Amino acid sequence: MALIRLGYLTESNDKKSFDMSLFKNRLFYQKLIFLLNEITNEFNYNYNWYIRGPYSPDLTKDMFYINELWNQNNSFIDMIKTKNVHDKSLDTEITSINTLKSSFIKEFNREWDTNDLEILASLLFIDKHTYSKCRNSKIDTIKEFIERKPELKDRPINNYWNILKTSQFI
Numbered sequence: 001m002a003l004i005r006l007g008y009l010t011e012s013n014d015k016k017s018f019d020m021s022l023f024k025n026r027l028f029y030q031k032l033i034f035l036l037n038e039i040t041n042e043f044n045y046n047y048n049w050y051i052r053g054p055y056s057p058d059l060t061k062d063m064f065y066i067n068e069l070w071n072q073n074n075s076f077i078d079m080i081k082t083k084n085v086h087d088k089s090l091d092t093e094i095t096s097i098n099t100l101k102s103s104f105i106k107e108f109n110r111e112w113d114t115n116d117l118e119i120l121a122s123l124l125f126i127d128k129h130t131y132s133k134c135r136n137s138k139i140d141t142i143k144e145f146i147e148r149k150p151e152l153k154d155r156p157i158n159n160y161w162n163i164l165k166t167s168q169f170i
Helices: 002-011 023-039 057-072 075-083 088-108 114-129 138-148 157-166
Strands: 048-050 053-055
Touching: 023 053, 023 057, 023 088, 023 114, 053 114, 088 114, 088 157, 114 138, 114 157, 138 157
Parallel strands: none
Antiparallel strands: 048 053
16 A cells, blocks of 8 residues: 555656665655655654664665666556546645645745755654654754754754744644
């Protein structure tokens, strides 16, 4: 089921952007699917903390499998189009992601990129899955984030937190 959901999401994007040979694409989808995973029971991927934030080995495996199917032929994409012309079960979650993206664009006056998704996903992971002291605590979550990712301390982490909060992810 998760594979079909992933196929539906990736089919809606340009096939060329779903090239798993590029690290930035794998990272982008890891973080985007993590955010979706936090608001739906449709995916059920388990995440651990890794160098670049939350990471799911099972998701990586599934993404490579979809990529392989795409490279072999279009039957997978055809199956997605036939069976899931519009998958209503993800409408609410996709709306939530779009709200998050709109909040980001409003705050930063630009589209988000892989690094932005890494920050958003990492903050959310720390807040919800790390220590109970971080849960809904902006100060504790940001402090923990900076301890884990000191290379990003100069970024406006406070603004990223606010985007997650106003978009009701936290």
